[in-house]
Amino acid sequence: xxxxxxxxxxxxxxxxxxxxxxxxxxxxxxxxxxxxxxxxxxxxxxxxxxxxxxxxxxxxxxxxxxxxxxxxxxxxxxxxxxxxxxxxxxxxxxxxxxxxxxxxxxxxxxxxxxxxxxxxxxxxxxxxxxxxxxxxxxxxxx
Numbered sequence: 001x002x003x004x005x006x007x008x009x010x011x012x013x014x015x016x017x018x019x020x021x022x023x024x025x026x027x028x029x030x031x032x033x034x035x036x037x038x039x040x041x042x043x044x045x046x047x048x049x050x051x052x053x054x055x056x057x058x059x060x061x062x063x064x065x066x067x068x069x070x071x072x073x074x075x076x077x078x079x080x081x082x083x084x085x086x087x088x089x090x091x092x093x094x095x096x097x098x099x100x101x102x103x104x105x106x107x108x109x110x111x112x113x114x115x116x117x118x119x120x121x122x123x124x125x126x127x128x129x130x131x132x133x134x135x136x137x138x139x140x141x142x
Contacts, residue, residue, distance in 0.1 A: 002115055006125035007101040010133045012140035014069040014091045014098045020135045021072065021089060030135035033124040042066065047074075053119055061087070083108040098136070100129060 010017055020030070024037035024047060035055045039047035043066040048058040065073035070091055077084035087104040102125060106115065 001105055001107050002111060003103060003105045004121045004125050005101065005103045006122075006129040007099070008129040008133050009094065010098045010100055010136050011096070012098060012136040013096070014093055016140050017091055017098045017100060017132065017136045018069045020132060020139065021091075022066075026135075031128050031131040033127050033131075041072070051124070053121075053124065061085075077108065078110065081108050083110040083114050100132060102129060 020026070022041045024039060024041045027034040027037050033052045035050040035052055037047055037049050038058070039045055041047060041063055043063060045063045046060060047063065048060050050056075050058055059076060061074040061076035063072065064075045064086075065071060065088075072089045074087045074089075075084065083106070085104055085106050087102065090101045090103075092099045104121070104125075
């Protein structure tokens with residue numbers, strides 16, 4: 001198992017952060033690491049994420065969990081569990097704001113081979129969290 005994590009405190013209530021986080025079409029406006037997201041974020045929905053790291057390649061994921069204002073889980077990977085990625089977004093009320101965390105865990109028998117070819121995703125995780133905070137705080141102030 002290999003993983004990446006990012007967490008950040010956001011000066012906005014979870015409902016505001018959730019509205020930003022679940023608006024797939026607006027991701028490129030606040031996260032320069034995302035070129036576009038195709039599809040609607042909804043429970044059980046399949047979406048495609050195109051990242052700046054590999055803009056011509058779609059990363060198809062399923063929204064496997066959607067607990068409004070609290071948690072969202074995206075899962076994807078190769079058939080037969082050969083390589084799997086599960087990204088969990090968690091929001092929790094923290095005073096007048098929101099504690100946000102994002103964790104992605106990679107597993108599967110092909111993990112050692114694929115991990116060697118993957119770029120370091122930590123900068124994009126940190127960038128995502130910072131962009132989410134910026135956009136959420138703008139909405140809260142606005």
